Amino acid sequence: MTSTAEHLRNALDGRWRDIKNAMRARLSDEIFRPHYTPNTVIARAKVAEQLKIMAAAGAAEDGFRKEHGGNGDVGAAITQIEMLAMSDLSLMVKAGVQWGLFGGAIENLGTERHHKAYVRRLIDLDLLGCFAMTETGHGSDVQSLETTATYDPETQEFVIHSPTPSARKDYIGGAAETARVATVFAQLITPDGEGHGVHCFVVPIRDDMGNDMPGVTTSDCHYKGGLPGVDNGRIVFDHVRVPRENLLNRYADVAPDGTYSSLIENPGRRFFTMLGTLIRGRVTVGGSAAAAARVALDIATRYALERRQFEAPKSDEEVLIMDYLVHQRRLLPLIAKSYALQFAQNELVAKCHELQTSDDPDAEEQRELEARAAGLKAANTWHASRAIQEAREACGGAGYLAENRLIALRADTDVFTTFEGDNHVLTQLVAKELLTAYADDIKGMSPVEWVRFAANYAGERVLKRTAAETIIQTVLDTRQDNEEEGSLFNRGTQVKMFEDREEYMLASV
Ligand SMILES: Cc1cc2nc3c(=O)[nH]c(=O)nc-3n(C[C@H](O)[C@H](O)[C@H](O)COP(=O)(O)OP(=O)(O)OC[C@H]3O[C@@H](n4cnc5c(N)ncnc54)[C@H](O)[C@@H]3O)c2cc1C
Structure with missing residues (x-):
């Protein structure tokens, strides 16, 4: 059973x-x-x-x-x-x-x-690689990367170059020691001198013996706040030549004579379409942080069910720390949030699977997936930082010993809030997506609808000082109609409350 x-x-x-x-x-x-x-x-x-x-x-x-x-x-x-x-x-x-x-x-x-x-x-790991996007000068704003890939029609090669000290590739996982090849993000420039934005190129960086290739200088970021098993490093390119075919050309190509072509005309849209296909990294980072949080909460819960402190009144037994209300209130909401995030992550993974295995993914759904992946990555990684720290404290001094894992979990997940998109920047991306969709809705309204909209939102909603007021009212309103459905324990009511809150906040903004 x-x-x-x-x-x-x-x-x-x-x-x-x-x-x-x-x-x-x-x-x-x-x-x-x-x-x-x-x-x-x-x-x-x-x-x-x-x-x-x-x-x-x-x-x-x-x-x-x-x-x-x-x-x-x-x-x-x-x-x-x-x-x-x-x-x-x-x-x-x-x-x-x-x-x-x-x-x-x-x-x-x-x-x-x-x-x-x-x-x-x-x-098979016969070819070890790295993903060289971030530079010393630009991390969040990757459209402004400085590395150049200039096409030379004479030799039919791209010349990969770091023109300034801030164009150095930085923090790149695998670049310090192991990677033989890098997928390098660089500004593509055609022979007419025109820039076409950031594209991705396959560039060999080490030979079979592990030595830097001619024109490539790699170095090691050495000790970090965590992740000691990852060899993060830096790469500088000095006019490194790669064949024309090394441009990853699914979304844009350069002909042998140097003519540039792409099905996506707008350079910004082209770049974000390329980035959108790399969404899996973001989904995985959020999911892994959430998994690390669950490990930490599991350790802290087991400890709380064993550890006793202070004698109970009228008893010669000491109290189990899990029996202290304050301890329950520290751990249980974090466990509840872990459950919620897990269900959300499962849906995200399923949606990502559907779209990435489809031959013709729907553009609208892809945009929505990108916003959700960004939002959930931020929520999951911030949750992990908080939950692991709380779990560490909940285990007292024992929590600080390396053998009990919590300090490594804390140190290793710290940077998850930064890589694969800084959390604050990702949150802004979600806000932009929501507001753009909202603006699209509003744009399509007739004059009559506009008047109704203004009266409703400006009058009733925006003037309300807190979102809580609307939500409580919603619960009360539904309860009057149907006690069962309106109950706070009803799943539908909970979802509706979240939806109302989202709608209210969006309208207010
Ligand atoms: C251990 C580790 C491994 C990494 N691995 C790789 C890798 O393999 N490949 C790779 O390409 N990169 C990698 N990175 C780089 C990582 O992706 C970047 O560090 C990250 O994107 C942030 O960029 P940044 O460090 O330049 O910070 P910045 O972009 O300078 O951000 C600094 C601060 O400014 C804030 N900020 C930035 N823009 C805005 C804005 N518009 N509004 C408000 N606030 C803003 C951010 O929230 C942040 O708090 C790695 C980094 C680390 C630390």
Whole structure:
């Protein structure tokens, strides 16, 4: 018979629960036991060994289309990388960079020639890569990157160059030591001197012996706040030449004579279309942070059910710390939020799977997916920072010992609020998306509708001082009609309250 706990876990695990169970079994192997060392040499070697075992077990194939040598199960691919967070976040990030970011750029921005040349090799780790977008000068504003890729029709090559010190590629996972090839984001310039915006190029950065290629200078970011197993580094290019074919040309191409062509005319729209195809990284980072939060809350809950402090009145037994209300109020809301975020993440992964495995994804749905991925990444990673810190404190001094995992979880997830899009910048992206959709609705209104709209919103809604007032009124209104449906415990009521709150806030803004 299935126990309540199993039912609950099945519900929380969602559509890819079999993958999760298989990963749980794999991660129980000794080699994947959580370990912690701030020593980057040991940590990097350990992660490299673990990654090889994952590759040999076929862990990466789901992320790539069948015709490119994979299995084409996007949801399974995201789920597997997320689950690595249960073992070690450095491993999760290394796998995410190799198969999600580097592999994702080849798969989604490249065409047949790139798929043939690289996909199978990168799945098997015969080709180690990195994703070189961020520069010292620009991280959030990636449209302003300074690295240039200037086309030379004489030799039919692109010349990749870092024209200023701030054009140096920075923080790049894999660039310090392991990557042989980089997918480099650079401003494409044609022979007529015209700039066409940021495009992505495959650039070899190291030879088989691990030495920098001519014109390439790599260096190591060394010690960071966490993720000791990830070799983050910097890359500077000095007129490095790559063949014309190394442009990942799914969305734009340059002919041998230097003529530029793209089906998407607007450079801004073209760039954001390219970025949109790389959404999986963002989805995985949010999901992994949430998984790390669950690990921490699990540790803190188990501790609270064992640990006793202070003798109970009229008893010679000490009180279980979980029996203190304040302790419950610290942990239970965070556990509840973890459940909620997990269900939301499951829906996001399913939607991402649907759109990325469809031959003709709906543009509107894609835009909505991008906004949701951005919002949920911010919510998940901020939740992780908070929950892990609370879990650490809830375990007292024991929580501060490395062997109990919490300090590593805290240190490793810290940067999840920054990479794959800084959380504040992502939140602005969500706001922009919501306001644009709202503006579109308003634009289509007739004069009569305008008057009604102004009267309703300006009169009744915007003038209300707090959103809470509207929500309480909504509950009261519904309750009068139907006690059952309006009950705060009714799921429909809860959803409606959230919807009303969103609508109210949007209208107010
Ligand atoms: C460990 C690690 C690994 C990384 N791995 C990679 C990798 O593999 N590949 C890669 O390409 N990059 C990688 N990055 C880079 C990462 O993606 C960037 O650090 C991130 O995008 C933020 O850019 P930034 O550091 O330039 O910060 P900035 O963009 O300078 O942001 C600094 C602050 O300014 C705020 N800010 C910025 N713009 C606005 C605005 N418009 N309105 C309000 N506030 C704003 C931000 O909220 C933030 O708090 C990695 C970074 C780290 C630390």
